[in-house]
Amino acid sequence: MTHLELDSVTKVFGDPEKDGVVAVNDLHIDVPDGEFLVLLGPSGCGKTTTLRMIGGLEDPTEGEVRFDGTVVNDVKARNRDVAMVFQDFALYPHMTVRENLGFGLKREDNGMSDDEIDSRVTDVAEMLEIEELLNNKPSQLSGGQKQRVALGRAIIREPRMFLFDEPLANLDAKLRKTMRTEIDELQSEVGITSAYVTHNQEEAMTIADKIAVLNNGQLQQLGTPDQVFNEPSNLFVAQFVGSPDMNLFDGTLSDAGDAYRVDMDTTTFDIPKALVEGEITADEVLVGFRPQDLYQVRNRATDGPEFDTEVRVVEPVGTEAIVHGTSFLGDVTAKIGTFHDLEPNDQMTLTIAPEHVYLFDANTEKLLKGRLVSERSENEASADSVEA
Known part of the structure; x- marks a missing residue:
């Protein structure tokens, strides 16, 4: 588990001294070990940019990103030990489910034998109830099955942090509800600090331990689902949260x-x-x-x-x-x-x-x-x- 801190984090695209676009402005967020943070807000509010800075895919213009008190601004994405799940699943189409799940472990220099990797793949597949699909390729899977494989590929590495970028956006309404429940249960079971991006306030309210509501690159409120619903810090939060x-x-x-x-x-x-x-x-x-x-x-x-x-x-x-x-x-x-x-x-x-x-x-x-x-x-x- 990892204690995540964003301290005065700002991201400007372009020249900060001229006509640069401020995507994230002076962001302060503290996520204790094992907590599930949801970054919530309308399109263009800076939530995905924030997630990418946590994952090392974007560099902050100012401020610090810290894991367990250590600044990771200069640590490359591949060395941060975070697992990202995207809305497009990003599975390798020529590989079976088994091969997709085990690919990350085989690439890492972790000293695991093929038998140990196969055992880990089987355990994760059973956890996600996709063990019968291990020999299938992505083209033979439904949207929900593909999402489970994408989750399994993240879980199998046992990373220090999960990052979810609107992972349910391509699923139908019924499947979205099923999958968000499974993600919530899974995160609680494995106890890994997680950050989840969505514009869907219903998703945020049902799975989050804490919600960070963003607008125009600025943090409007950081609080529990009950707090942002019952005690919104301002009118924007009150209007954005609740249906x-x-x-x-x-x-x-x-x-x-x-x-x-x-x-x-x-x-x-x-x-x-x-x-x-x-x-x-x-x-x-x-x-x-x-x-x-x-x-x-x-x-x-x-x-x-x-x-x-x-x-x-x-x-x-x-x-x-x-x-x-x-x-x-x-x-x-x-x-x-x-x-x-x-x-x-x-x-x-x-x-x-x-x-x-x-x-x-x-x-x-x-x-x-x-x-x-x-x-x-x-x-x-x-x-x-x-x-x-």
């Missing part, structure tokens, strides 16, 4: 004794100060509602803002539906369970619990209040305690 997208509305904030009063057009509600860490001094705010936190007044306890909504579209997704509507606040998206009697042009009234409301400074876009997941106080009605 469907967060509802955002303009509001003004004022002091109301033991609470902060939020005014949004024709609705006003209070957020108890006990739900907020520190003092809020901003007057102009952006108010955020996650779609899954909204519920219908006629079915639930009400203790937050209420707003009438005209249904435009109902999108069933199993036992729930994503409902798009229009209210006096603007367009609203809610994810609700009681949707079977809803049709376009119907009216419904939505509300949200104060502890689930997000507040952002309208000027700086910094988080002022996140989504609390702790239990409500005893004197407050729980939304789930009222029968539908």
Whole structure:
């Protein structure tokens, strides 16, 4: 296992003194031994460039990449003992699965005999449940089988670090879910420090120990999946993490004794100060509602803002539906369970619990209040305690 550190890492393509393009800017990331880091962000945010600097395929313009406290900036990729898995699998088409798996071991000067290599190949194939495919060539494999072989080729070397560059991008939706679960289980089993690049926030939330959210080459937040979802550092993180997208509305904030009063057009509600860490001094705010936190007044306890909504579209997704509507606040998206009697042009009234409301400074876009997941106080009605 390896302790990975990125200390003030910057990467500029071109001349830094002239018209160079800053791909990564002053990045600080600390990944303890055995942790699974996901680099998350939109296209062009610098996540793949960061991964390539960790692997030694790109040199930092400034800063240090450290493995277990040792600077590896000048260590060539082949000497860093990292294994990379790419989205295109990169298998040798003329070799069998057995030969693909054992190729790296045969190239290394590790003193292993052919029998020892073959034994290692068999063990890894059994781990990945591809032992029946050892004599097949890549052209005879499905996408998921090819991905397993690519993973096996990385695992068999027992490297100090795994690097994954969108390894599931070429798989269909069902297979993506299966493979990401297998990658997560595999990483936990072998306990090797790993960095994984994706733009898919669902992937990031399900497999990461820590998520580094990047935008325009800068680190926006480094935290656990719960932290980046419930306590996003700023508006960008809040909007990028979570599906469907967060509802955002303009509001003004004022002091109301033991609470902060939020005014949004024709609705006003209070957020108890006990739900907020520190003092809020901003007057102009952006108010955020996650779609899954909204519920219908006629079915639930009400203790937050209420707003009438005209249904435009109902999108069933199993036992729930994503409902798009229009209210006096603007367009609203809610994810609700009681949707079977809803049709376009119907009216419904939505509300949200104060502890689930997000507040952002309208000027700086910094988080002022996140989504609390702790239990409500005893004197407050729980939304789930009222029968539908």
